[in-house]
Amino acid sequence: MQVITAAESVQLLRSIDTITLGLGPVLPAPFMDALNGRDDWQDLTIYSAMLLSNYDVLSHPNVKLRSSFFGPVERSMHAAGGDVQYIPADLRRQALFAKKNPTRVFISAVTPPDSCLLYTSPSPRD
Numbered sequence: 001m002q003v004i005t006a007a008e009s010v011q012l013l014r015s016i017d018t019i020t021l022g023l024g025p026v027l028p029a030p031f032m033d034a035l036n037g038r039d040d041w042q043d044l045t046i047y048s049a050m051l052l053s054n055y056d057v058l059s060h061p062n063v064k065l066r067s068s069f070f071g072p073v074e075r076s077m078h079a080a081g082g083d084v085q086y087i088p089a090d091l092r093r094q095a096l097f098a099k100k101n102p103t104r105v106f107i108s109a110v111t112p113p114d115s116c117l118l119y120t121s122p123s124p125r126d
Contacts, residue, residue, distance in 0.1 A: 027109065032057065044063045046065050065082060
């Protein structure tokens with residue numbers, strides 16, 4: 001198993017890309033902070049729900065936030081001029097939300113796997 005830093009993982013993203021973030025507490029803040037280390041975003045779309053903090057990357061003119069939750073952080077970023085849109089989707093409709101809004105990268109905080117649980121699924125897309 002290879003372990004890389006948040007900054008290294010951000011370098012694997014394309015300047016035109018789509019990211020889906022894990023819900024609220026599983027969103028890795030170091031990754032979000034590391035997104036600020038790049039300024040070459042041409043069209044980065046971030047799908048999320050329930051951000052727990054403001055992240056500077058969301059004020060980048062080529063970064064769009066599409067969220068199924070329009071809480072205090074999303075409202076604050078929208079009021080500050082960020083490209084933030086609310087896409088209604090309750091928990092029962094998350095599969096439909098994902099189908100209508102395909103993404104290339106999913107970001108979530110996880111625990112390290114043990115040898116019994118290590119599984120890598122093939123990617124349906126590059």
